Amino acid sequence: MTTTFVNPALYVAGQWLEKASGGARPVFNPATATEIGQLPLAGPAELAAAAESAQHGFEQWRRVRPHDRYVILRRAAELLRQRADEIATVLTLEQGKPLAEAKREVVLSADIIDFQAEEAKRLYGRTVAPRVDGILSHTVSRVPVGPVAAFTPWNFPVNLPSRKLGSALAAGCSVVIKPAEETPASCMLLVRCFLDAGLPAEVINMLCGDPALVSSFLIERPEIAKVSVTGSVAVGKLLGEQAARHVKRFTGELGGHAPVIVCEDMCEGAALDFVLKQSVTAKYRNAGQVCASPIRFYVPRAQLATFSERFAAAAQKLQLGSGLDAATQMGPLAHARRIEDMERFVDDAVGQGARLLAGGHRADRPGWFFEPTVFAEAPPTSRLMQQEPFGPIAVIQPFDELDDAISQANALPYALGAYAFTSDLHTAHRLGESIEAGMVGINHFGVSQPELPFGGHKESGIGQEQGAEGITHYTEVKTITVGQPF
Structure with a gap:
């Protein structure tokens, strides 16, 4: 098993970036407090490119049949399992948890993606009987909400992105994922699994940078339709307020006690x-x-x-x-x-x-x-x-x-x-x-x-991840009624 760290890069508009306009910052091994890599940081140029790319990716991905999305996500989960040793080692080097815990996290993340891939085939709608003559049908369905800005912390740097990516991609959304700057390489390797599985290039973008700049910039962008955050109660409240100002859909998995x-x-x-x-x-x-x-x-x-x-x-x-x-x-x-x-x-x-x-x-x-x-x-x-x-x-x-x-x-x-x-x-x-x-x-x-919804009440959050409920938070309910033309 290798103990070599993989130097992180950003993924923007279908390109891996080893340098970016926001400069760079060191990545440390917390077990030694020594630098092990350099992380490029996105500036406004990369952020704008990622948002635009997510819109292009969404227009393409939303038209992919649910079964075909399922096939790609299942393939990504299998790649994650195949690469579990390498990814777990990188995770431990930049986050610190014991290697056995890291590998369990990677394997469980694959299970989460598997489950959400299956749910892509189960976004059921319904028909409603008309109450007046001249109406042929009422149909209620779920459609993907749009490009998603997803923010995840450093404590589970593969699991938490997997929850958001698995559900959003299964629903037909594109995603701009921002992992923590302390643990970027784990998420980078996860993103590679999706791309190697055949996910179209612009359906996923990965950014790191100044957290306040990245979050405010993306939430304000017209392309972003949904905000999903895992973090502290204070951060969740702040991002929730920003999302509300722009009437963006919001899911927050926040702290507990x-x-x-x-x-x-x-x-x-x-x-x-x-x-x-x-x-x-x-x-x-x-x-x-x-x-x-x-x-x-x-x-x-x-x-x-x-x-x-x-x-x-x-x-x-x-x-x-x-x-x-x-x-x-x-x-x-x-x-x-x-x-x-x-x-x-x-x-x-x-x-x-x-x-x-x-x-x-x-x-x-x-x-x-x-x-x-x-x-x-x-x-x-x-x-x-x-x-x-x-x-x-x-x-x-x-x-x-x-x-x-x-x-x-x-x-x-x-x-x-x-x-x-x-x-x-x-x-x-x-x-x-x-x-x-x-x-x-x-x-x-x-x-x-993976089969159970994960989320809190009170100030611990809004919405759920995982389980059958997870995918629904990346959809909108749409009603179509059809009447006789004459």
Whole structure:
């Protein structure tokens, strides 16, 4: 397996660009904090060319039959699987996650594209019986919305673009995709899979650049009909406002602050072992840089001490290191700014009286590593209990009655993922119905699957990705009625 990084390029109007008018910026390996490549940055010239190209691509792609779109997307998914080792290595080099996690991401991305390719054949419409004489038919159908501007972050640099590209292309839309500047090469290799599979050249464009410039420029362009963003709540609100000013369709998969309710019947023996193993693995996957990552663990007060001590002990045993090392269980954070933000979360929690049980410091080694961190009994006013840390920090809180735990779980304005553990079927249904979130996992954390819609409620987003619902957000409903000519 190669450990060589692939220097990133932009793809604009059917051409790969190794230089662009916006200059360039370095790409770093977060495990070593060393430069591994140079990323060209798009300026206004490339942005305008990409928007115009997307319009040309849309006029061509919208006329391709759904079955033929399906064939190309299926071929792209298969290429992604064939190239999984190479792409996963590049992903780990620029993002930091363990190689096994990176390869799972690539393979799951292929599954997502596969599923959306199938949905291209299932955008069903309907006919409606006329209510008056002289009308031959009413037909309601879904048509592609148009060129899409899609913005994705660095935490899942293949998976998140795949969600948007798979759904948009299956629906018949063209896409201008903007991956994060920290992780451009992973998306570049994904784009190559689509092109090598036979996607017409102008149906896809890939840009990086100054985020504010790229987003505002593309959203304002008349060619762009739809905006899709995965990112923080703050960024999502900003781009949503810009899209609304231009009456552009908008989908936002934004941040969360996932609660985990551990019921009393899961706090002893093998049940507790199961909960702890599942919880620690889920919490520190991708160093906690997951929008649906579990953060707030609510445990019966009588079991708080035991649960907290065992959770902290398990967190401290995690092996930190380069994602290319097979022994690594948690890699680095994606960039230096994440380290600084973790320190602010820790300082605020400690200052407000939370008990620090494990971690709390940057690791004493090269690269952007932060220790797996565990708090207990953090005040509700602490930043940790109010904002998503998006890093390897967990907090364990006590509850006295299940209603109290549910109330605390629902207290924040974020509602993306949520989880609970219980062996009682009645309680499981009660929790599933009572917890406010777009996705609720009972006795497991695997709420994100290609067949299931992924999205949040409240300030955690608008719309869904994946599942049968994913493709519909890239379509418009169109009604055609036909009457007798005379």
